[in-house]
Amino acid sequence: MGADWPQGYKMGRRPWITVLDKMIMRDLIKTLLAVLTVIVVIIVSRKFIRILDKAIEGQVSNETLLTILGLKIVTASIAFLPAALFMAVLMVLGRMYRDQEMSAVSSAGGGASTIYRAVFLLVFPLSVVSAGLSMYVSPWAEAKTEALMQQDEQSADIRGVAAGKFSEYSQGDLVFYVEKLGKDKKMHKIFVQHRQRNGKLAIINAEAGRLEDLKDGRYMILEQGERIQGQPGAVDYVIENFAEYAVRLDEKSSVINVSREAIPMKVLKNSNAIRDIAELQRRYSIPLSMIFLTLLAVPLAQSAPRGGVYGNMMVAFLIYFSYGNLIRVSQSWVINETIPAWLGGVGVYWILLLVGIGLLIKLYGWQWVKMKIREKVTR
Numbered sequence: 315m316g317a318d319w320p321q322g323y324k325m326g327r328r329p330w331i332t333v334l335d336k337m338i339m340r341d342l343i344k345t346l347l348a349v350l351t352v353i354v355v356i357i358v359s360r361k362f363i364r365i366l367d368k369a370i371e372g373q374v375s376n377e378t379l380l381t382i383l384g385l386k387i388v389t390a391s392i393a394f395l396p397a398a399l400f401m402a403v404l405m406v407l408g409r410m411y412r413d414q415e416m417s418a419v420s421s422a423g424g425g426a427s428t429i430y431r432a433v434f435l436l437v438f439p440l441s442v443v444s445a446g447l448s449m450y451v452s453p454w455a456e457a458k459t460e461a462l463m464q465q466d467e468q469s470a471d472i473r474g475v476a477a478g479k480f481s482e483y484s485q486g487d488l489v490f491y492v493e494k495l496g497k498d499k500k501m502h503k504i505f506v507q508h509r510q511r512n513g514k515l516a517i518i519n520a521e522a523g524r525l526e527d528l529k530d531g532r533y534m535i536l537e538q539g540e541r542i543q544g545q546p547g548a549v550d551y552v553i554e555n556f557a558e559y560a561v562r563l564d565e566k567s568s569v570i571n572v573s574r575e576a577i578p579m580k581v582l583k584n585s586n587a588i589r590d591i592a593e594l595q596r597r598y599s600i601p602l603s604m605i606f607l608t609l610l611a612v613p614l615a616q617s618a619p620r621g622g623v624y625g626n627m628m629v630a631f632l633i634y635f636s637y638g639n640l641i642r643v644s645q646s647w648v649i650n651e652t653i654p655a656w657l658g659g660v661g662v663y664w665i666l667l668l669v670g671i672g673l674l675i676k677l678y679g680w681q682w683v684k685m686k687i688r689e690k691v692t693r
Contacts, residue, residue, distance in 0.1 A: 331435065334419065338432040341406045349405075350398035360385055366607070378462045385455045385462075392447045396603040397634060400611055402549045403433060404630050407615035416616075426678065429612055437608045443500045445601040449579045452597070456576035488563065490534070492523075500524050504536060508561055516543040518559065525563070533560045588655065592648045599641055606666040607634070613673035635668065 358554045394540050407429065410416050452536060474579035480491050487510075506518035520539030525532065536559045544551035574593045576685055580593045610633060613637035 315495075332423070332432075334428070335432040335435055338406065338429070341409075342402055342433065342436050342548060343404050344376040345402040346398055349401050350391060350395065353394045353398055354387060356385050356395065357390045358383070361390075378465075382459055382462055382664035388450050388455045389459075392444065392452045394602065395440075395447075396600060396607055397436065397443050399604050400607040400630065401627075403608055404615045404660045407433075407612065408626070411616055426612065426674065433608060433612060437604060441601040441604045444604060445598075446601040448597045453576050453578055456573065457462045457578075460573065460576055472546075488534075488561065499630055504534070505537070506534075506561065510543075514543055518542075518561070519560070534563060535560050588651060589649055592645045592656050592658070595639070595648065595655075597647055598659070599662075602663055603637070606663050606670070607637070610666060610673060613670070613677040616677055628655045633669070637662065640665070651688055 350472065351354070362383060365386075378460045407416075410419075478493065480489060488506070488508055490504055490506040492501045495501055502521065504518075504520045504523045506516075506520070508516040509520060510516060518536060518541045519541055520536035522538065523534055523536040526535050527533075536556070538557060540553065540555050541559060542551060542553050574589065577590070577593065577596075581596075582590045601604075611630070614630055616632070618624070644653070644658045645663055647653045648655050653661070
């Protein structure tokens with residue numbers, strides 16, 4: 315029985331984003347955020363414990379702790395975004411195989427290209443965003459963290475002062491006790507033991523004092539006190555009263571050591587140093603790894619309906635672990651000039667591409683590959 319279509323009827327065009335695309339993208343975003351949150355919390359917690367140790371020792375101020383924590387979250391999120399995306403694709407597609415949703419897609423004529431299209435509608439823009447994050451935002455966050463840490467270490471002496479507590483500085487050569495500390499950081503009723511370079515010991519009692527940065531270093535300025543100098547066991551002691559007396563704590567350092575991860579992108583682009591080239595390749599590896607690991611994740615996610623979501627997770631972990639080691643080894647080879655810089659930049663991704671093609675051949679067979687190649691050639 316023929317259908318009586320209205321005149322002028324035309325087949326509707328396929329929407330640019332289908333219902334299947336929206337479903338996969340929505341599940342990927344939810345899973346990606348969950349996995350990334352777990353990874354970042356674990357990694358940042360381990361790193362933040364070391365920062366808390368420095369805060370307890372007075373090397374990091376309480377005011378900058380939350381800022382440093384936020385910056386660490388930013389850098390960790392960027393660094394582990396490829397791993398989180400890799401796991402998210404495996405988990406979402408693995409669930410679809412378990413729930414036999416992939417069988418429904420296949421019966422409707424959908425194949426690997428349909429799944430790749432839905433996945434890469436999210437992965438491509440996400441990789442572009444991650445490129446900007448890894449090249450510009452991550453170095454800025456690293457530089458900001460190092461600047462805050464350096465600033466706090468330079469002012470650690472001020473934070474270490476507390477009422478009713480003995481404080482030790484200059485590798486034990488200076489020990490002092492403060493009975494009272496005002497809101498303006500001015501100290502009252504101070505006892506100081508100062509071991510000088512000539513080996514003599516000086517005992518100082520002062521009514522008040524303050525810490526002050528001068529051009530050649532940081533000093534403790536003591537006011538209205540008495541200074542006793544001599545050698546323990548000897549009888550020749552010098553006792554003197556003073557209105558103001560300065561004790562040097564340390565040399566003021568204005569040089570900030572910047573790690574290679576904190577070097578601005580424009581500096582790396584204009585540099586011919588082999589270490590800068592290796593660092594540039596490391597930053598490019600984040601968006602590239604998101605694309606190539608996703609190529610592997612689609613065929614790797616295949617599992618039996620009763621196999622569970624995590625059927626191939628161990629194999630995926632081994633692949634990602636091998637990839638991470640290859641990236642680090644390749645970077646060290648580039649730095650040591652064992653391999654050319656161009657090979658260090660693309661060699662690992664050629665290996666991932668070959669592994670991905672091998673997984674697709676294993677999943678669909680040689681006939682499917684020949685058919686796809688024939689379709690591309692005849693177009």
